[in-house]
Amino acid sequence: MGRYADEYTRSLGDPDGFWLDAARAIDWTTPPTRALDDGNPPFYRWFPDGELNTCHNALDRHVDGGRAEQAALRYDSPVTGTVRTYTYRELRDETARFAGVLRGLGVGKGDRVVIYMPMVPEAVVAMLACARIGAVHSVVFGGFAPNELAVRIDDAAPRIVVAASCGIEPKRVVEYGPLLDRAVELAEHKPEHCVMLQRKQARADLREGRDLDWHELMASAEPVDCVPVAATDPLYVLYTSGTTGKPKGVVRDNGGHAVALHWSMGNVYGLAPGETMLTGSDIGWVVGHSYIVYAPLLYGATTVLYEGKPVGTPDAGAYWRLVADHGVSVVFTAPTAFRAIKKEDPDGVHLKRHDVSSLRFLFLAGERLDPETYTWAAELLRIPVLDHWWQTESGWPMVANLRGLEPMPPKPGSPSVSVPGYDVRILRPDGSPADIGEDGDIAVRLPLPPGCLPTLWDDDERYVASYLSRYPGHYLTGDGGHVDEDGYLFVMGRTDDVINVAGHRLSTGALEEVIAEHPAVAECCVVGVHDELKGQVPRAFVVLKAGATADADVLQGELMRRVRDEVGGIASLRRVDVVRALPKTRSGKILRKTLRGIADGRDEPVPSTIEDATVLDDLKPILRAG
Ligand code: COA
Ligand code: AMP
Numbered sequence: 169m170g171r172y173a174d175e176y177t178r179s180l181g182d183p184d185g186f187w188l189d190a191a192r193a194i195d196w197t198t199p200p201t202r203a204l205d206d207g208n209p210p211f212y213r214w215f216p217d218g219e220l221n222t223c224h225n226a227l228d229r230h231v232d233g234g235r236a237e238q239a240a241l242r243y244d245s246p247v248t249g250t251v252r253t254y255t256y257r258e259l260r261d262e263t264a265r266f267a268g269v270l271r272g273l274g275v276g277k278g279d280r281v282v283i284y285m286p287m288v289p290e291a292v293v294a295m296l297a298c299a300r301i302g303a304v305h306s307v308v309f310g311g312f313a314p315n316e317l318a319v320r321i322d323d324a325a326p327r328i329v330v331a332a333s334c335g336i337e338p339k340r341v342v343e344y345g346p347l348l349d350r351a352v353e354l355a356e357h358k359p360e361h362c363v364m365l366q367r368k369q370a371r372a373d374l375r376e377g378r379d380l381d382w383h384e385l386m387a388s389a390e391p392v393d394c395v396p397v398a399a400t401d402p403l404y405v406l407y408t409s410g411t412t413g414k415p416k417g418v419v420r421d422n423g424g425h426a427v428a429l430h431w432s433m434g435n436v437y438g439l440a441p442g443e444t445m446l447t448g449s450d451i452g453w454v455v456g457h458s459y460i461v462y463a464p465l466l467y468g469a470t471t472v473l474y475e476g477k478p479v480g481t482p483d484a485g486a487y488w489r490l491v492a493d494h495g496v497s498v499v500f501t502a503p504t505a506f507r508a509i510k511k512e513d514p515d516g517v518h519l520k521r522h523d524v525s526s527l528r529f530l531f532l533a534g535e536r537l538d539p540e541t542y543t544w545a546a547e548l549l550r551i552p553v554l555d556h557w558w559q560t561e562s563g564w565p566m567v568a569n570l571r572g573l574e575p576m577p578p579k580p581g582s583p584s585v586s587v588p589g590y591d592v593r594i595l596r597p598d599g600s601p602a603d604i605g606e607d608g609d610i611a612v613r614l615p616l617p618p619g620c621l622p623t624l625w626d627d628d629e630r631y632v633a634s635y636l637s638r639y640p641g642h643y644l645t646g647d648g649g650h651v652d653e654d655g656y657l658f659v660m661g662r663t664d665d666v667i668n669v670a671g672h673r674l675s676t677g678a679l680e681e682v683i684a685e686h687p688a689v690a691e692c693c694v695v696g697v698h699d700e701l702k703g704q705v706p707r708a709f710v711v712l713k714a715g716a717t718a719d720a721d722v723l724q725g726e727l728m729r730r731v732r733d734e735v736g737g738i739a740s741l742r743r744v745d746v747v748r749a750l751p752k753t754r755s756g757k758i759l760r761k762t763l764r765g766i767a768d769g770r771d772e773p774v775p776s777t778i779e780d781a782t783v784l785d786d787l788k789p790i791l792r793a794g
């Protein structure tokens with residue numbers, strides 16, 4: 169057997185031995201004597217008797233262990249013209265002081281802190297400071313509108329919100345102050361204070377009594393030490409889109425998370441401590457949590473925090489410049505970023521202007537990697553380009569080409585093989601295993617390995633209902649696909665109403681809720697349709713209320729504005745069509761999959777359960793015109 173097969177088999181056959189060995193890479197205040205706690209299925213916990221502090225493992229242990237003057241974080245911000253390096257010592261000192269600020273505001277173990285910030289070092293400091301004192305952070309992506317922030321504030325019930333005064337998009341400065349004010353106004357739960365990082369591109373008006381200035385607080389704060397927490401205590405909650413408008417609060421624990429992420433850096437990404445990783449994402453997404461912040465730091469590597477875009481800041485050579493300037497060994501981003509680079513610079517002219525000889529691997533995830541983009545990137549870079557598949561819930565790769573453990577020949581269209589710890593299965597609707605090559609639901613047999621969500625925030629019931637009840641004993645990923653004769657997985661897409669727009673996960677249900685609130689709309693349906701650049705974009709079909717009249721262009725404009733105002737610009741609603749009726753089954757379910765298929769140019773069979781086939785016939789030309 170090869171190394172991969174050995175390790176994979178051991179991870180499933182002897183999870184205790186496998187993960188206790190992996191746990192030795194982490195500093196524990198109380199080392200665990202057991203790995204898996206399976207005493208309360210379907211809830212599983214990892215390292216139930218271990219205690220540690222994640223911030224200590226990410227910062228202090230490296231300062232004490234000889235990396236104090238090594239770069240921990242390189243902030244590179246073309247949108248503000250700033251490049252700044254933080255050594256492990258500097259990042260530890262800033263974090264310890266901000267932990268003092270939080271403690272001074274009464275934040276303690278288990279309290280929640282919402283972080284609404286762009287890609288600035290202070291956001292990383294705020295996350296790690298929470299970890300330092302055992303508080304639970306919940307980062308909200310800066311591109312979300314106030315309503316989305318409000319929903320998260322209500323669910324997480326934070327004592328404090330930490331925000332920045334603005335984010336910077338290539339064409340505009342996004343003022344966070346008014347967005348935050350609106351969100352707090354909309355939320356039922358009121359945070360005690362908002363700590364505001366004032367940026368000079370747009371300063372926020374501070375509200376007397378509620379708002380406090382980051383720099384003023386830091387000037388007088390005393391550093392505080394790491395507080396040991398149980399391995400099973402929550403480190404963070406990250407909200408992600410489900411099938412309804414209410415996002416799911418994915419919980420991450422401390423111990424399993426630290427162990428799994430550390431293990432992944434060497435075995436999946438093939439990095440050595442001291443090397444540099446550039447993850448082109450945002451700290452508001454799981455990719456940013458895991459591979460901009462936690463994994464590189466837990467591993468003693470250097471992370472690049474890039475406040476910019478793959479194109480337009482200033483050009484399609486941005487990533488190549490970053491690789492050259494920071495000596496990057498591994499780049500990880502979403503396929504959309506590469507589609508954008510390919511569109512602007514198909515011949516790779518920009519690449520030739522930079523020395524990218526340090527770059528060993530390009531990892532891509534977050535959405536389907538189309539074979540054209542894969543081939544283009546592989547031919548351009550002449551290094552391994554590696555698709556890998558995971559999700560917010562898992563927190564780290566589920567299926568990958570494990571470059572550090574045993575490199576596999578890549579197959580275009582496949583993220584490769586199951587990562588040790590993940591018993592990935594393809595199931596038929598009746599729960600029986602699918603044959604090789606047969607499409608089915610992608611599920612993972614329980615228990616999920618360390619690092620994966622133990623539950624949803626304050627909602628065990630929804631955790632079970634959303635993920636564990638469809639196939640008892642298995643976690644339902646929400647994706648469909650098949651496995652080939654070599655054990656390679658092929659992910660065909662979501663089987664639910666979640667869509668992926670430029671690597672951003674969105675719920676069509678949430679968009680439908682916003683559209684349905686328009687006074688002229690009786691009923692609506694949103695589906696994700698193929699888009700050359702963004703992978704998918706949403707399209708809406710609306711039925712007007714009886715007697716309502718609306719100019720189609722005016723209505724489309726109004727609905728697009730509503731979606732932007734209530735969800736955020738990232739929702740990118742492409743088009744709205746007014747239709748006479750929506751195609752439904754006899755039991756009243758809208759035939760979304762059929763609509764999506766026709767819009768994407770496929771020859772979809774008309775389901776036998778359709779209530780009125782003429783509705784679909786009327787819609788076909790509209791769908792194909794999009
Ligand atoms: N704060 C505020 N607004 C934001 C934002 C943020 N953090 N991120 C995006 N937006 C806005 C954009 O400015 C844009 O607004 P506009 O319609 O007024 O121009 C809108 O949301 C749509 O943004 P986006 O989907 O990013 O499209 P784009 O055309 O601006 O850029 C790409 C396209 C491909 C360059 C961009 O999506 C990208 O860099 N993707 C990389 C993938 C990625 O990071 N995925 C994250 C998960 S791994
Ligand atoms: P998120 O939780 O935002 O990371 O989104 C996770 C979803 O993105 C998955 O459930 C998939 O639908 C999709 N996804 C992520 N990585 C891949 C990949 N490599 N190939 C295909 N789809 C992917």
